[in-house]
Amino acid sequence: MKKHIEEIVSALRRRHAVLFVGAGVSMSVGLPSWKTLIDHMVSDLHLDDSVMQDPDVTYQTIAECYRLEHGDIGALCDWMRQNWRVSRDRIEKSDLHKRLVTLDFPVIYTTNYDSNLEIAYDVYGKPYAKISHARDIASAPAGITQIIKYHGDFDDDDTLVLTETDYFNRLSFDSPLDVRFLGDALGATVLFIGYSMSDLNIRLLLHRIWSTWKRSGNEGERPPSYVFMYRPNPVQETVLSNWGVTVLGGEGADPQEALLAFVGELCAEAGCSI
Numbered sequence: 001m002k003k004h005i006e007e008i009v010s011a012l013r014r015r016h017a018v019l020f021v022g023a024g025v026s027m028s029v030g031l032p033s034w035k036t037l038i039d040h041m042v043s044d045l046h047l048d049d050s051v052m053q054d055p056d057v058t059y060q061t062i063a064e065c066y067r068l069e070h071g072d073i074g075a076l077c078d079w080m081r082q083n084w085r086v087s088r089d090r091i092e093k094s095d096l097h098k099r100l101v102t103l104d105f106p107v108i109y110t111t112n113y114d115s116n117l118e119i120a121y122d123v124y125g126k127p128y129a130k131i132s133h134a135r136d137i138a139s140a141p142a143g144i145t146q147i148i149k150y151h152g153d154f155d156d157d158d159t160l161v162l163t164e165t166d167y168f169n170r171l172s173f174d175s176p177l178d179v180r181f182l183g184d185a186l187g188a189t190v191l192f193i194g195y196s197m198s199d200l201n202i203r204l205l206l207h208r209i210w211s212t213w214k215r216s217g218n219e220g221e222r223p224p225s226y227v228f229m230y231r232p233n234p235v236q237e238t239v240l241s242n243w244g245v246t247v248l249g250g251e252g253a254d255p256q257e258a259l260l261a262f263v264g265e266l267c268a269e270a271g272c273s274i
Contacts, residue, residue: 019100042062099264
């Protein structure tokens with residue numbers, strides 16, 4: 001683990017590091033889980049709870065059904081804005097968010113719709129640029145952290161990647177944000193935190209990075225990629241290793257405690273003042 005911590009921090013110091021932040025980071029400050037969203041959609045659609053026991057039904061499918069039944073997802077987005085929100089005070093008290101800001105990654109991608117990362121940067125007076133549209137890429141100032149809302153932002157319903165159609169549309173990986181990510185990932189060390197590797201979208205991203213390097217014939221020049229996981233299993237480690245991704249296992253009573261400890265190790269190696 002120490003060797004990998006050193007490699008990540010070395011990339012950070014050279015400004016060649018990209019952080020990818022998942023739902024586990026927002027859940028650490030009390031944001032509801034995806035199950036809460038699913039339960040709400042199932043209830044609003046007057047469906048029986050047992051529908052989610054069907055392996056062919058995912059939350060994206062339920063969201064697609066919601067859109068078809070209601071005509072759009074505006075009401076769902078309003079509910080999410082009201083219920084998927086934590087107070088600024090919770091962010092101020094979050095050691096995890098403080099450490100992430102202090103590490104000063106030049107680029108942060110997040111699949112979270114909430115603004116918790118942006119609030120954390122505001123709390124600690126660190127400048128950042130939020131990117132959720134192609135136009136934001138062109139106008140973002142250089143030299144400050146760029147927070148890229150990879151699956152959209154609550155401030156604009158049209159940017160949200162939520163329904164099955166939204167996910168299918170992203171499978172081509174030809175949107176401006178996809179092109180930007182691939183460029184960043186090819187030239188930097190990438191660290192994923194707060195994710196479950198059952199997330200097919202993230203697995204597809206990791207596979208895309210690997211296959212792009214493999215086709216290039218220069219796979220040996222690829223910067224390292226890492227996924228932090230709480231108690232990873234050997235199947236995940238074997239598959240991800242084949243894609244050139246190192247799994248970093250965490251220790252602790254729960255995933256949030258383990259993630260906080262891991263980020264704390266990064267801060268200690270980087271000499272952060274926290």
